[in-house]
Amino acid sequence: MSHFTHMKTRFQNLFYLEKALNRLNIVHKQEQTIAQNSKSSHINLVIPQSNNYDIEFCWNGQEYELVFDLSFWEQPYPIENFIDRIAQQYAGEVIIGESQKIGFQPIKYQQNSDGSNTLVLERWNNEK
Template sequence: MSHFTHMKTHFQNLFYLEKALTRLNINYNKQSADSDLSHTSLVIPQSNGYDVEFCWNGQEYELVADIHFWKQSYSIKTFIDKIGQQYAGEVVIGESQKIGFQPVKYQQNSDGSNTLILERWNNK
């Protein structure tokens, strides 16, 4: 019997979610439900065939997985936390660049935290 779980997330931007997965070296495939790509899912393949997906629910990408067949190296909660941390960093970098900031340093620390330094020069 399958027990699919839909984990509540706050991942609303596909571009930043993809960047977070890439930074964490999590392999994924894009899967589109329609031709205009408005319902794109990110599928994380698992060796047992029970893939993990981030599916658009109309407001955000939620994690859909069968908890009995979870084969990632972290628990579901830790998995979401790690992706959330990377996603937040990608949002800060991307949105800051839109207003003229440039990343100077992005470092993953041994305690699990990240250090991000941005700069912007005043042209006055």
């Protein structure tokens, strides 16, 4: 019997979430769903697992919840580490993307041996 867990996240931007998964080499696919009792649709992200108990990031109207069955977890690290790794990459992607909108460019993105990331941005002042 499956017992799905719904874990709240702070992931609100599909673009940055996908970039974070790509940076971590986590294979995923988009799945469009139509909300019940509504004509609106949204995109969820599905992380396939070989046992067919896939992991999903499902849009709940405010954020992408992580939905999974812990009994069938097949990832190489525990759920807490999994979500922490994605959150760390997501934060980096948000910083880079939002900074570029105001003229900053990333010049260094380094993953350190202690698990932290170093991100260096620069912006030139063209005013005289």
